[in-house]
Amino acid sequence: VFNFCAGPAMLPVEVMKKAQAEFVNWQDTGSSVMELSHRSKEFLVVAAKAEADLRDLMAIPENYSVLFCHGGGRGQFSAVPLNFLPAGKSADYIISGSWSKLAAIEAEHYGQVNAIDVTDKVNGQIQVLPSEEWRLNPNAAFVHYCPNETVDGIEIFDIPETHGVPLVADMSSTILSREIDVAKFGLIYAGAQKNIGPSGLTIVIVRNDLLGNAQLTTPAIMNYQVLAKSDSMYNTPPTYAWYLAGLVFEWLKERGGVKEISKINKQKAELLYGYIDESAFYKNHIEAKYRSLMNVPFWLTDDSFNDEFLKQAEAQGLMALQGHRMVGGMRASIYNAMPLAGITALVAFMKEFSAKNSK
Ligand code: PLP
Numbered sequence: 539v540f541n542f543c544a545g546p547a548m549l550p551v552e553v554m555k556k557a558q559a560e561f562v563n564w565q566d567t568g569s570s571v572m573e574l575s576h577r578s579k580e581f582l583v584v585a586a587k588a589e590a591d592l593r594d595l596m597a598i599p600e601n602y603s604v605l606f607c608h609g610g611g612r613g614q615f616s617a618v619p620l621n622f623l624p625a626g627k628s629a630d631y632i633i634s635g636s637w638s639k640l641a642a643i644e645a646e647h648y649g650q651v652n653a654i655d656v657t658d659k660v661n662g663q664i665q666v667l668p669s670e671e672w673r674l675n676p677n678a679a680f681v682h683y684c685p686n687e688t689v690d691g692i693e694i695f696d697i698p699e700t701h702g703v704p705l706v707a708d709m710s711s712t713i714l715s716r717e718i719d720v721a722k723f724g725l726i727y728a729g730a731q732k733n734i735g736p737s738g739l740t741i742v743i744v745r746n747d748l749l750g751n752a753q754l755t756t757p758a759i760m761n762y763q764v765l766a767k768s769d770s771m772y773n774t775p776p777t778y779a780w781y782l783a784g785l786v787f788e789w790l791k792e793r794g795g796v797k798e799i800s801k802i803n804k805q806k807a808e809l810l811y812g813y814i815d816e817s818a819f820y821k822n823h824i825e826a827k828y829r830s831l832m833n834v835p836f837w838l839t840d841d842s843f844n845d846e847f848l849k850q851a852e853a854q855g856l857m858a859l860q861g862h863r864m865v866g867g868m869r870a871s872i873y874n875a876m877p878l879a880g881i882t883a884l885v886a887f888m889k890e891f892s893a894k895n896s897k
Contacts, residue, residue: 588784635687
């Protein structure tokens with residue numbers, strides 16, 4: 539079975555097998571990792587190793603804290619303005635699709651938001667304005683954007699220049715898929731359920747000089763300074779998800795890290811978009827430069843075939859291809875754990891389906 543779900547998404551099969559083997563009796567402790575105290579010496583080793591491996595994988599500079607939080611991507615939609623948006627300031631929110639829009643709507647509860655729409659439709663193709671043309675406020679508290687829009691399949695590859703204003707990125711569906719320069723960001727956050735591990739766990743990477751300015755009403759469990767000072771153990775962290783994330787980081791390191799996986803990710807995306815473009819039966823309407831490497835939405839030119847397409851795909855073990863309810867059509871999410879063989883199988887099925895149903 540190949541699971542194309544946008545999240546929670548499939549984890550590497552090697553990780554699942556290791557977790558299964560260790561599930562009941564982890565390292566001869568007689569307990570499962572999920573039964574150990576988060577303050578036990580055994581779990582502290584797991585936690586520190588996972589953080590060290592993530593730091594290594596992303597080359598995270600020392601002046602950044604790495605937090606393992608609860609609350610998912612949407613938790614961060616609130617935490618970011620609560621921590622970074624003081625009264626009297628405003629924040630720039632770049633809108634490039636569904637998730638960045640939702641982030642801006644949530645932030646409006648906590649302060650002044652300046653929403654900047656950067657997409658355009660030209661000849662039926664969605665484009666993103668180059669970041670030099672974004673009308674950023676030089677006095678903003680921060681600039682928030684979403685480099686990869688999971689629902690819409692839009693990816694912004696170049697890191698925007700914000701001239702000293704802290705850049706905040708929702709990397710939920712792009713983290714660890716390609717190399718990025720962490721030093722260009724004030725804060726990066728990501729829900730784990732795509733490229734890292736089980737849902738619930740949320741990773742925050744924050745530059746230390748930005749800590750300590752939270753609004754007074756910020757819940758302590760969302761206060762980055764509190765979390766950083768307590769090594770993400772102010773309250774009980776999602777320990778089992780943290781352990782599984784650690785296994786995924788080890789898996790990725792064994793495969794040559796982000797640099798190597800990004801080559802495979804490119805190959806996978808090229809194969810799928812290449813076929814969609816050459817076929818008259820399927821279409822994608824994002825301009826090539828902004829097409830997501832991780833989430834590939836596509837539409838059947840005749841959508842009366844949608845239900846049959848999904849039914850037959852599932853019968854062949856190609857699962858969860860239905861597009862997001864906001865945009866319809868199909869979507870193949872092809873995160874790090876999806877092998878090239880999954881794309882080959884999908885393209886073969888799409889070809890066969892189109893041949894059978896083209897007039
Ligand atoms: N941001 C992005 C880019 C997402 O893809 C998602 C979920 O898919 C979220 C935020 C929301 O994450 P969560 O459901 O963990 O709150």
